[in-house]
Amino acid sequence: MVASCVGFVLIGALQALYGPSIPAFREEFGLSPSAAGLGLSAHFVGGVAGVLLFDRLFGRIGNRRILGSSYALMAVGAAGFAAAPNWPAALAAALLAGLGFGGIDYGLNQLFAVGFGRRSTAMLNILNAHFGVGAILGPALIGAVGSAHYPAVFVGFALANLPLLLCLRGVRDRAPQPGGAAPESGGRPLGRSLGSVLAVFVTLYVLHVGIEAGVGGWEPTHLETVGYGAGVAATATSVYWLMMTVGRFLVAPLALRFSARSIIAVSCTGMTACLLLAAVPGLAPYAYAGVGLFIAPIFPTGLPWLHRAAPSARRAGAVVIAASMAGGVAAGPALGKAIEWSGVRTVPLLLCGVSALCLAATLWMIRATRPVPVSG
8 A cells, every 4th residue: 555655656746747847858859848748748648548558458467467567667668758869769758658657547546446445435535645745746856956857857766666566465466346335326226327427427537637737737827817926826836736635635534424426526516616716816826725625536536436336337447547637638728729719817717617517517426326216
């Protein structure tokens, strides 16, 4: 368990290392801003491919091999990115590192979702909170050593993966059956078709990750537009990511007392209200921090709910995790186009509308996953 949490610190750090290193990429390889941004895009493409690939292998080659291969791929990819002689080679290495990233993200989330019974929601929130710890530490490390020294940081990150290969003996080679957690439907047929439930789960994950990425990407610009200084805007954005991490740690004990559906419903309601308040300039920095707090539990809490609502759909977890990554990739262009039409000041209102759709999807799923009344 400790090694798994360390693994999530590392994948959080890897994802966050690309952005602060962009100035050095551009200088070293002579890149435009859009070309430099392809590093993170290649990472996400590899991540989606890693989720789908390792889902196909899940249950066939054993969980230890899946996780071990993922750690090794991420280490080789990170080292290759540091040593790449040109930008195409660097993109290929980022793709390889992303492949390992996706395998770890999928593999550990899947095992935690089914391996802890009724404690799965709490354990998944703790696991994913460590992703946030890595996402905070990665940029801080680049800031401390300077972006020009990003190759050394990537090499150090690659080496940090290797000891985790020695900690896989505690992983079962086959996933335990999710029998320790009673199905949300009480073991009876769901009130809606399985396909509809999965489609709405995917919609929730795509939309909420779009909000997560949208706030992280556009909060500084919005705050500066409404009158805050660049330093305040940057600090407020850091607080937003910090609150996401804090929120997952705070929800872990609550998940032992309240159902996943209740936690997600409250999260979507609070997220929608905070985004509405963020449209008020004087409240915006504090409201964005509230968004981070409320959005934090949705990703890790939804997975156990999905497994209990649809225990027969083994690949459902892979679909929603891959969809969440796709949502992060699509959020930037989609939100950017909407902002071109309506202006930067409307960012919180645009995201509030998306959050309202998340709330509607959650309420639909609560109704859909109730047991069907059985006549006498």
